[in-house]
Amino acid sequence: MGKGSLVIVLGLSIIVAFFILKLNANSKENLSTTINMFEKTQARLIANTGVEIYLEKLYADPTLINTTSSKQNLFNGSYIVNLSGTLPDVRVTSTASFEDVTHTSVADAHLEPISFPNMPGGLYVSSEAVVTAKEVGDMNIDGSNHNPVGSIEGTGKPAVWGIGVDSDADRNAILNALRKPGNVKGLINSSTGDIGYPSVGVTSIGVDWAKIYQYLSNAADQTFINDIPNGADLGTLANPKITLVNADANYNKSIMINNGEGAGILVVNGNVKFAGGFIYKGIILCYKNSDLTYESTGNNLVIGGIIAAGKSVNFKLSGTMDVLYSLEVINTVKANLKSNGFTILSWYE
Amino acid sequence: MGVILDILGSTFIGGLIMFLVINLNLFMSNAGYSSDNELRMQQNAKTLAEILNYDLRKIGYNYNGTAILAAEKERVKFLGDLQRPGEAGYGIVDTIEYSIKDSTYAAETSNCRDIILVRKLNNQDCLDKASLGLVRLNFSYMDSLSTITTDLSKIKYIKTELWVEPIDPNNNIITGKKDSVFTYWEFTIYPRNI
Numbered sequence: 439m440g441k442g443s444l445v446i447v448l449g450l451s452i453i454v455a456f457f458i459l460k461l462n463a464n465s466k467e468n469l470s471t472t473i474n475m476f477e478k479t480q481a482r483l484i485a486n487t488g489v490e491i492y493l494e495k496l497y498a499d500p501t502l503i504n505t506t507s508s509k510q511n512l513f514n515g516s517y518i519v520n521l522s523g524t525l526p527d528v529r530v531t532s533t534a535s536f537e538d539v540t541h542t543s544v545a546d547a548h549l550e551p552i553s554f555p556n557m558p559g560g561l562y563v564s565s566e567a568v569v570t571a572k573e574v575g576d577m578n579i580d581g582s583n584h585n586p587v588g589s590i591e592g593t594g595k596p597a598v599w600g601i602g603v604d605s606d607a608d609r610n611a612i613l614n615a616l617r618k619p620g621n622v623k624g625l626i627n628s629s630t631g632d633i634g635y636p637s638v639g640v641t642s643i644g645v646d647w648a649k650i651y652q653y654l655s656n657a658a659d660q661t662f663i664n665d666i667p668n669g670a671d672l673g674t675l676a677n678p679k680i681t682l683v684n685a686d687a688n689y690n691k692s693i694m695i696n697n698g699e700g701a702g703i704l705v706v707n708g709n710v711k712f713a714g715g716f717i718y719k720g721i722i723l724c725y726k727n728s729d730l731t732y733e734s735t736g737n738n739l740v741i742g743g744i745i746a747a748g749k750s751v752n753f754k755l756s757g758t759m760d761v762l763y764s765l766e767v768i769n770t771v772k773a774n775l776k777s778n779g780f781t782i783l784s785w786y787e
Numbered sequence: 788m789g790v791i792l793d794i795l796g797s798t799f800i801g802g803l804i805m806f807l808v809i810n811l812n813l814f815m816s817n818a819g820y821s822s823d824n825e826l827r828m829q830q831n832a833k834t835l836a837e838i839l840n841y842d843l844r845k846i847g848y849n850y851n852g853t854a855i856l857a858a859e860k861e862r863v864k865f866l867g868d869l870q871r872p873g874e875a876g877y878g879i880v881d882t883i884e885y886s887i888k889d890s891t892y893a894a895e896t897s898n899c900r901d902i903i904l905v906r907k908l909n910n911q912d913c914l915d916k917a918s919l920g921l922v923r924l925n926f927s928y929m930d931s932l933s934t935i936t937t938d939l940s941k942i943k944y945i946k947t948e949l950w951v952e953p954i955d956p957n958n959n960i961i962t963g964k965k966d967s968v969f970t971y972w973e974f975t976i977y978p979r980n981i
Contacts, residue, residue: 446804450811457815464822471826471833478837529872544871785979786871787844 474539480515481534481541486787488517488532489545493780496521496528497549503528525549526777543787547780552657552680554703554721554772555650557743558641559602560624560763564747565730577734577759581624581637584764586675586719588741591766593633598743598763600624600637612638624763647747651725654705657778658682665694672700675719678771683707692733702771712738712759719764720771721745734759742767817957824953825968831919832951832970835904838914839947840974842883842906845869846945847980850880853940854981858928862886863945867980869908882909885926893918896954922969923950929975946975 488510496502507519515536522529526549533542560581579601582594600622603609616622616636624637655661659679662670663686673679678701683693685708693706696713704722714736722744724732730748736757741764847854849868857864864884870877888903900922906914929944930936949972956965 450808453811453815457819460819461822464826468826468829471830475833475836531872542871782979784848786848786868787979 477537477539478541480513481536481539482543482787484512484515484517484536485532485534485541485543486785487512488519488534489530489543489785492519492521492530492532493528493545493547496530497777497779500525528780541787543785545785546783548783550778550781552654552703552772552775552778554654555643555645557598557721557745557763557768558643559599559639560743560761561600562602562641562743562745563608563751564604564642564645564647564745565608565751566749577621577755577761579622579624579637579761581763582633583766584741584762586741586764586767586770588739588760588762588764591764595631595633596765597625597631597633597637599639599641600635602639602641604640604642606640609638609640647723647725647745648727651705651707651723651747654680654703654723655682655707657776658705659702659776664691666698668697670698672698672704672718673702673720675701675767675770676774678702678720678774680775681705685709692731696736701767702775709733711735714738714757718742719767721768723747742771817959821957821966821968824955824957824966828920828951828953828968828970831921831954832949832972835919835921835949835951836947836972836974838904838906839885839949840976842867842869842885843945843947843976844978845883845980846978849878850980854978855928855939855942856882857884858926858937858939858942860926861924863926867978883907884910887921887924893954896920898922898952898954898956900952901954918954920951920954921949922952924948943981944975944977946973948973 492507503521503523503525505521509516509518515534517532517534520531528547530545530547531542533540560579561577581598581600583591583597585591601612603612613636619636622637623635624633625639626632626634626637628639657680659681661682661684663684666672666683671679672681680703681700682705683695685693692709692711694711694713695706695716697715699717701719703720704718706722706724708726709731710724711733716738718740720742722740724730724744724746726748728748729750729752730746731752731754732746733754734757738758739760741762743763744761845867846865847867850866854866855863856866862885864882866880866882868877868879869881884907886905888905890899890902892903893901896918898920901918901920902922903918904914904921904924905912925948927946928936928942929946930941931943933944936942950969951972952969958964959966
């Protein structure tokens with residue numbers, strides 16, 4: 439009887455053990471199905487991340503074109519990226535491994551240049567209303583075409599308006615208030631291209647300056663808060679920079695710009711005061727999404743053009759502010775500016 | 788008398804043990820079958836998800852223009868190159884269409900609810916009437932703000948929902964009814980080329 443019981447118990451135990459092993463095998467297989475999906479997803483994500491990382495690296499260092507990276511570890515996996523092509527076009531092939539799964543992503547990208555609207559005037563005022571219009575004329579604005587050192591190029595053509603505005607109302611307000619009409623030279627007849635003074639024209643170019651501001655902010659080489667620090671490198675014509683100066687939320691004074699020299703695109707977000715000794719070659723965009731105050735004291739020189747965009751623009755001028763339009767400077771800045779980053783044309787994943 | 792009682796008692800106990808063994812065997816067979824069935828269901832769901840995932844990520848690849856040609860609840864048709872650079876066929880834009888056929892096309896399975904997922908590559912059915920236990924399929928299309936849209940040119944995200952059951956549902960040994968297990972698989976894809 440004792441032996442019989444032992445045989446029965448052992449027999450049942452073996453059957454139950456086999457059964458449990460079978461269920462366990464199914465459970466493990468089920469888990470591996472889910473894990474396999476995770477591994478494939480992870481490998482794909484690592485490969486895609488490799489593409490993005492190396493596009494950024496290529497943007498910062500164009501000599502990486504036509505090279506292959508070493509093995510890079512990421513998220514417990516790894517990837518290798520190959521950059522091939524001729525800039526501004528590049529093909530990025532990223533091969534990632536995670537556990538035993540390999541995934542390859544291929545992206546074609548194009549390096550986009552910075553785009554900026556043409557300058558319609560030496561000074562372009564984009565606003566619903568120009569306040570204190572007579573102050574504008576205290577600047578020396580010349581829409582004739584100048585060379586990079588500030589001399590009139592040939593006959594000064596092609597010229598633009600000395601001051602460009604959005605509406606007849608603004609144009610008339612400025613013309614009627616000008617104290618020194620001879621200070622605003624430039625195009626006086628858009629059909630003939632004649633140059634003279636006072637040069638104030640309606641040149642609404644239909645640009646959303648808020649978008650342009652945002653675009654340039656995203657592409658800026660450097661950003662300063664409230665003021666530009668002494669000694670800051672604002673670029674040269676050979677190596678121009680996009681400089682963004684932002685007023686912080688609690689700053690109730692004007693952004694002060696003085697004693698410096700630079701080239702490129704200077705974006706000032708907030709009320710601005712050019713306080714003397716400032717020389718800039720390129721485009722200055724003074725933007726504020728509410729009423730903008732534009733102030734100038736001392737001696738300042740801009741070769742290129744200025745855009746003042748705000749709900750209204752209030753000018754306060756004293757001293758000398760020379761604004762000399764220069765197509766050559768603007769074109770040189772655009773040509774030498776860094777690109778705006780890569781645009782993805784297609785992505786295989 | 789004592790011998791007879793011993794024989795009767797041992798027969799009763801032996802019968803009881805035999806009954807337990809048979810019952811245990813039946814239970815184990817049933818549980819094993821259910822387990823196999825659920826495993827296969829899970830694998831089928833993953834296979835379906837992989838097939839859809841692979842193709843939907845290629846929407847618009849090497850094609851300029853509105854790549855999605857049809858966007859319906861149970862049907863999607865789109866253009867895209869399925870081959871990557873270096874593979875045969877690269878550069879030729881393919882037309883891919885997903886739709887379903889009702890359960891009458893899945894006569895080989897005992898599940899009366901399963902439907903057929905149809906994948907047409909350049910107008911040729913290439914899944915060959917595989918059922919894989921799919922019982923319901925639902926596509927949703929969203930724009931860049933994740934709002935449901937029917938405008939083909941604005942579609943940026945595609946949400947896919949799959950309901951999968953075993954292709955041969957098991958009769959439950961206790962209730963005698965078919966097991967009502969199913970798996971639900973949902974994924975949202977942002978095709979990078981649209």
